[in-house]
Amino acid sequence: xxxxxxxxxxxxxxxxxxxxxxxxxxxxxxxxxxxxxxxxxxxxxxxxxxxxxxxxxxxxxxxxxxxxxxxxxxxxxxxxxxxxxxxxxxxxxxxxxxxxxxxxxxxxxxxxxxxxxxxxxxxxxxxxxxxxxxxxxxxxxxxxxxxxxxxxxxxxxxxxxxxxxxxxxxxxxxxxxxxxxxxxxxxxxxxxxxxxxxxxxxxxxxxxxxxxxxxxxxxxxxxxxxxxxxxxxxxxxxxxxxxxxxxxxxxxxxxxxxxxxxxxxxxxxxxxxxxxxxxxxxxxxxxxxxxxxxxxxxxxxxxxxxxxxxxxx
Amino acid sequence: xxxxxxxxxxxxxxxxxxxxxxxxxxxxxxxxxxxxxxxxxxxxxxxxxxxxxxxxxxxxxxxxxxxxxxxxxxxxxxxxxxxxxxxxxxxxxxxxxxxxxxxxxxxxxxxxxxxxxxxxxxxxxxxxxxxxxxxxxxxxxxxxxxxxxxxxxxxxxxxxxxxxxxxxxxxxxxxxxxxxxxxxxxxxxxxxxxxxxxxxxxxxxxxxxxxxxxxxxxxxxxxxxxxxxxxxxxxxxxxxxxxxxxxxxxxxxxxxxxxxxxxxxxxxxxxxxxxxxxxxxxxxxxxxxxxxxxxxxxxxxxxxxxxxxxxxxxxxxxxxxxxxxxxxxxx
Numbered sequence: 001x002x003x004x005x006x007x008x009x010x011x012x013x014x015x016x017x018x019x020x021x022x023x024x025x026x027x028x029x030x031x032x033x034x035x036x037x038x039x040x041x042x043x044x045x046x047x048x049x050x051x052x053x054x055x056x057x058x059x060x061x062x063x064x065x066x067x068x069x070x071x072x073x074x075x076x077x078x079x080x081x082x083x084x085x086x087x088x089x090x091x092x093x094x095x096x097x098x099x100x101x102x103x104x105x106x107x108x109x110x111x112x113x114x115x116x117x118x119x120x121x122x123x124x125x126x127x128x129x130x131x132x133x134x135x136x137x138x139x140x141x142x143x144x145x146x147x148x149x150x151x152x153x154x155x156x157x158x159x160x161x162x163x164x165x166x167x168x169x170x171x172x173x174x175x176x177x178x179x180x181x182x183x184x185x186x187x188x189x190x191x192x193x194x195x196x197x198x199x200x201x202x203x204x205x206x207x208x209x210x211x212x213x214x215x216x217x218x219x220x221x222x223x224x225x226x227x228x229x230x231x232x233x234x235x236x237x238x239x240x241x242x243x244x245x246x247x248x249x250x251x252x253x254x255x256x257x258x259x260x261x262x263x264x265x266x267x268x269x270x271x272x273x274x275x276x277x278x279x280x281x282x283x284x285x286x287x288x289x290x291x292x293x294x295x296x297x298x299x300x301x302x303x304x305x306x307x308x309x310x311x312x313x
Numbered sequence: 314x315x316x317x318x319x320x321x322x323x324x325x326x327x328x329x330x331x332x333x334x335x336x337x338x339x340x341x342x343x344x345x346x347x348x349x350x351x352x353x354x355x356x357x358x359x360x361x362x363x364x365x366x367x368x369x370x371x372x373x374x375x376x377x378x379x380x381x382x383x384x385x386x387x388x389x390x391x392x393x394x395x396x397x398x399x400x401x402x403x404x405x406x407x408x409x410x411x412x413x414x415x416x417x418x419x420x421x422x423x424x425x426x427x428x429x430x431x432x433x434x435x436x437x438x439x440x441x442x443x444x445x446x447x448x449x450x451x452x453x454x455x456x457x458x459x460x461x462x463x464x465x466x467x468x469x470x471x472x473x474x475x476x477x478x479x480x481x482x483x484x485x486x487x488x489x490x491x492x493x494x495x496x497x498x499x500x501x502x503x504x505x506x507x508x509x510x511x512x513x514x515x516x517x518x519x520x521x522x523x524x525x526x527x528x529x530x531x532x533x534x535x536x537x538x539x540x541x542x543x544x545x546x547x548x549x550x551x552x553x554x555x556x557x558x559x560x561x562x563x564x565x566x567x568x569x570x571x572x573x574x575x576x577x578x579x580x581x582x583x584x585x586x587x588x589x590x591x592x593x594x595x596x597x598x599x600x601x602x603x604x605x606x607x608x609x610x611x612x613x614x615x616x617x618x619x620x621x622x623x624x625x626x627x628x629x630x631x632x633x634x635x636x637x638x639x640x641x642x643x644x
Contacts, residue, residue, distance in 0.1 A: 204417035205427075207372055208479075211409050212431045212486060213400040222430075226421045 024307040031303040034296035041293050045101035052095035053083070057260065066090030068274075071281045085281040087270065093281060096267055097289050103263035104290070107177050108244040114182030115243075116236050119189020124220050124228075126190065127197025138194065141187045149242075150249055152184035157255050170258045177256050181246050185239055192235060196228035230308045237301035241294040248290055264290045317388040318345035319489050319522035320369065325382035325392075327361075327368050336593040338364045338377065340546040341620060346490070346522040351513065353537030353554065354526045355569065357590050361546040362526045366492045368392075369524070370407050371399050387489065405435050408483030410512075412495040414475035418467040424451075424478050425463035428485055435486040450481040454511060473504035477511065484515060491516065494526045505529075509536045530573045534558055542566045545590055545601040548621055550628040562628030564606045600631070608632055 016022055025031050044051060055061055069075040071085035071093070084093040122141075126134040144152060157180040164172045200206060201224060209219045244264075250256035251265025259266060264286050271283030327339035339361045346352045354362045367373050369384050371394065384392040386406055394402060411417035419427060428447035432438065438446065444463070451459035454477040467475055476496060483491050493512060497505040513536045516523045525537055533540050533554060540557050542550040542565065550563040561567040568586040588605040591597055597604050603613040612631060619629045627633070 204411040204413060205419040208409060208411065208417055208482065209419075210400075211370060211372065211403055211407065212434055213403065213405070214430075214434060215400070222422075223419050227419070 034299040037296040048098035052098045054092040054095045056091040056095045084285045087282045100264045100267045107247045110178040111181035111243040112239045115185035119186035123190035123193025127194040149184040153180040156180040192231045200224045234305040241297040320346040321385040323383040328380045329377045349520040351523040351537045353533035353540040356543035360543040406489045408488040408491045410483045410493040410496045413499045450485040454481045490522045492524045552627045562633035563630045
């Protein structure tokens with residue numbers, strides 16, 4: 001008799017689709033639209049080598065004669081056609097955007113992952129252990145909050161650049177960028193997780209786990225962590241947009257991704273030089289892509305926050 | 314009664330230091346629980362019932378702490394154990410059933426996971442064996458089709474079923490002592506009776522000592538062998554449940570009995586004990602109950618507070634009520 005019931009249990013995927021969250025997703029056009037945009041951009045970035053019509057960073061394939069081709073027109077000298085035009089070097093803007101998004105998204109995801117792991121770990125420890133551990137972790141967080149995140153990131157970037165040997169600087173730039181943004185962003189994860197942990201640790205199931213003799217780390221990982229992940233998910237989504245923007249800002253200021261491996265921010269920096277000379281597309285398309293990416297992720301984060309908040313249902 | 318009691322609490326004092334002085338939520342409490350026996354602990358909110366239970370299992374939250382007295386588990390003092398030793402001992406020997414089955418199960422783990430976790434922590438058995446034991450434990454507490462429900466999450470159960478799971482969880486590591494902290498308070502009446510009966514049967518069958526903390530005299534009358542009545546952190550009365558219910562010695566116990574609503578009572582006004590329990594920081598002189606006691610005399614106030622030892626051993630009262638007649642109090 002027991003197995004009969006087992007058989008009619010729907011699969012996990014099906015249960016997720018039919019869950020409240022799945023229902024709420026299907027009934028939120030904004031969420032569906034932004035997921036579509038984000039997925040489109042991510043797929044474009046991941047498949048850049050296959051989709052991009054040109055390879056913009058292969059000097060051999062560039063033709064300076066193609067420089068400053070406006071979007072949607074054939075070049076007047078060579079007759080080559082570029083969907084979104086070219087920059088001063090004759091690079092295809094569409095292709096540079098696809099490659100630029102790879103860098104932006106990679107840095108964004110990696111930085112958020114770093115911030116999340118660091119922040120969640122420290123937040124759990126602070127909330128559960130309390131005492132000196134908590135005081136030290138949270139005071140460090142408070143001090144860091146008094147500086148704007150971008151300033152902290154620049155500081156870390158500057159220090160890291162100073163201690164890397166010059167010959168590795170360009171290769172290391174991406175990793176330094178991830179480190180800088182990740183370290184500047186862990187505080188909010190830590191704060192939220194600490195707060196949620198303070199609530200969860202007084203729940204009776206945690207007391208019960210203590211009572212059966214589980215070690216503090218087992219309790220934190222198995223019982224508390226899964227129960228504080230909801231807010232973490234929301235913050236991670238919104239942080240992703242912020243990290244991508246932070247990366248763009250740093251790159252725009254010239255301290256981020258190098259021109260040999262440009263991110264969206266680097267492209268915008270390059271493009272703004274031509275803004276007043278009529279070649280608007282070199283700036284406009286990378287900026288529009290960044291806007292679409294950040295906006296969609298933010299909208300998705302907003303929806304997720306509302307959907308996971310029982311009080312707003 | 315000749316064996317070493319499973320749990321023996323000796324002159325237990327729990328103190329909380331505050332800005333306004335030291336509070337004593339548990340003051341000089343002593344009792345024993347034998348194997349297979351259910352001791353009911355009753356009292357109003359704030360009488361120190363739960364605090365006593367938490368002190369016994371070592372779950373007191375700072376700054377509350379045990380300042381004197383002993384907690385003996387099978388004759389072994391445990392009140393000073395810390396860290397690893399405490400973890401190992403209390404998990405193996407003690408189980409706890411909490412008030413709210415809603416929050417005493419982890420909402421994100423299946424009940425099977427939670428049961429096997431507990432079983433494997435204490436009995437060195439493999440995954441399959443733990444799973445079988447979990448199913449057996451669920452069947453024992455009366456969960457139908459336990460085998461198919463083991464992968465369900467707590468929210469897929471009703472309140473009463475969930476409390477059964479909690480009981481299975483408390484008993485699956487085969488403890489000697491179970492502390493049930495208001496196990497029926499969050500349940501509706503028909504389910505309460507089932508849970509009480511279940512608890513009673515399980516501890517009889519397994520010879521588990523149970524400390525049943527509640528404010529419901531009906532539950533005590535139904536399940537307990539002996540009852541300890543607490544008032545303002547002290548024991549007011551301690552005795553066999555039949556005797557305490559039919560012939561309370563302490564006026565407070567009598568008042569509690571009289572203020573239990575009965576369906577057969579009709580529209581008669583419910584009796585109540587006038588006043589409220591004093592705040593711990595502001596206990597009256599002498600007997601803590603005297604301002605609310607109908608039988609209080611001047612000496613109740615002048616003399617130091619009565620204890621079980623200084624009185625007749627059953628009620629902490631200088632003028633215990635009559636032993637033979639069912640008492641009429643508050644009239």
